Ligand code: FES
C-alpha cells in the first residue's frame with residue numbers, strides 16, 4: 567500500500583464562506599512582489615495589523631507571527647505558486663486557526679489583473695457563512711485599496727526612474743511659506759522635498775530608497791522621516807536609516823537661501 571487514507575475529521579472541515587473578486591491596474595510582477603512582501607503589513611495595513619515578526623521567508627513565500635490591533639497573536643503562512651498564478655495564506659495558529667485564503671490571479675493586460683480570492687473558514691454553520699464571508703470581503707476591500715495605492719505608486723516611480731535624465735544641475739525655488747512645507751522639487755530628473763528642520767533648510771529624496779515609498783510625512787523631533795510602506799526611518803540630514811538598515815537616502819543637492827529664493831545645486 568503506497569498511501570494512507572485518513573478519514574475527514576469534523577474539526578478540520580473548511581467551509582467556503584465566499585469569494586471576493588476585483589480587477590486591479592497592476593502588473594503580475596508588482597502583484598507577486600506584494601504577496602511576498604510580509605514587511606508592509608503593520609505599516610501600510612495598520613488598521614488590520616499592529617506588528618509582524620518574520621519566522622521564515624523566501625521565493626516560496628513567508629511565515630510570520632502577526633499581532634492584530636487588538637493584541638491577538640497569529641502565525642500566518644503564505645505560499646506562492648507561480649505556475650498556478652496562485653498564493654494560499656494559512657492561519658496556522660491564533661483566533662482564526664485553520665482559515666485559508668486562496669488567491670488566484672489572471673493577467674488580462676500588461677498592467678491589469680483579475681483577482682479571485684476564496685475564503686475558507688473551519689466550522690462555520692451554513693446560516694452564518696454569508697456574514698463571515700462578507701466580513702472577510704470587506705477586510706480585503708480595504709487591504710487591496712491600500713495595496714493598489716502602493717503598487718501603482720511604486721510602478722509610477724519605477725517608470726519615472728527609467729525616463730529620468732540629467733537635464734539640469736540647479737534650480738531655484740521661491741522661499742515657501744512654512745504651512746506649505748514640504749515643497750516638491752525636480753532636479754536632474756529626480757524628485758526631492760525641501761523642508762525645515764532645526765531652523766535650517768533640508769533637502770531629501772521624495773522616494774524611499776527601500777521600495778520607492780513616499781517620504782512626505784512630517785519630520786519628527788529627532789529629524790527623521792518615516793516611510794509609510796514598511797516603516798523605515800531616515801535622518802533627513804545624514805540620510806542614514808535610523809533603524810539600522812543599510813538603505814541610505816543618497817546624494818542630495820545643496821540648498822542656499824538668497825534674496826527670498828532657495829537655490830538648489832548638485
Ligand atoms: S518603501 Fe519600504 S520603507 Fe519605504
Ligand SMILES: [Fe+2]
Pocket residue numbers: 600606607610611709713
Ligand atoms: Fe498588502
